[in-house]
Amino acid sequence: MNPPSPAAALVGHIALLAIISFGGVPGVLPDLRDFVVGAHGWLTDREFANCFAVVQAIPGPNMILMMSFIGWKVGGLPIAIASALVTFVPPCALAYAAFGFWDRFRDAAWQQRVRRGLTPVTIGLVVAGGFVMAGTGFGWASLAMTAAAVGLMLATRINPLWLAAAGGALGGLGVL
Numbered sequence: 487m488n489p490p491s492p493a494a495a496l497v498g499h500i501a502l503l504a505i506i507s508f509g510g511v512p513g514v515l516p517d518l519r520d521f522v523v524g525a526h527g528w529l530t531d532r533e534f535a536n537c538f539a540v541v542q543a544i545p546g547p548n549m550i551l552m553m554s555f556i557g558w559k560v561g562g563l564p565i566a567i568a569s570a571l572v573t574f575v576p577p578c579a580l581a582y583a584a585f586g587f588w589d590r591f592r593d594a595a596w597q598q599r600v601r602r603g604l605t606p607v608t609i610g611l612v613v614a615g616g617f618v619m620a621g622t623g624f625g626w627a628s629l630a631m632t633a634a635a636v637g638l639m640l641a642t643r644i645n646p647l648w649l650a651a652a653g654g655a656l657g658g659l660g661v662l
Contacts, residue, residue, distance in 0.1 A: 493561040501572035515615030
């Protein structure tokens with residue numbers, strides 16, 4: 487049996503990530519980066535980080551935008567469209583199919599435990615994604631900036647936009 491084409495491998499992997507993702511793009515960043523940059527070399531670390539930064543800055547469905555860009559890089563417009571579709575169609579179908587069951591037991595103790603259990607998992611995935619992006623070809627200064635930003639957000643009620651502006655300014659000055 488022949489291995490799948492790059493386009494089929496990408497679209498299949500995106501569909502899987504879309505179904506299991508918690509926390510949006512940051513929740514799947516480590517696996518996505520390993521697959522796209524590490525395993526296949528379709529993007530460089532810098533391209534991956536820039537793609538993530540751009541889709542975070544653009545209003546709208548970030549995960550669809552990021553997967554579309556990666557699909558474009560791998561196989562042009564048809565794969566960009568396929569990547570976008572598998573980003574939202576499988577999870578929407580799964581959510582629709584499961585909603586009746588989930589809603590029927592919304593007050594059940596087990597459902598409350600599942601929700602409480604998924605919260606730290608989601609937070610952990612998002613934090614792991616942050617560390618992956620901070621270490622993606624940028625070095626210790628970016629990791630320190632990430633740790634400082636997380637610390638400030640946990641210790642104060644600072645608006646994250648100020649932290650993003652500070653990171654952008656430091657990057658523009660060449661510090662990061």
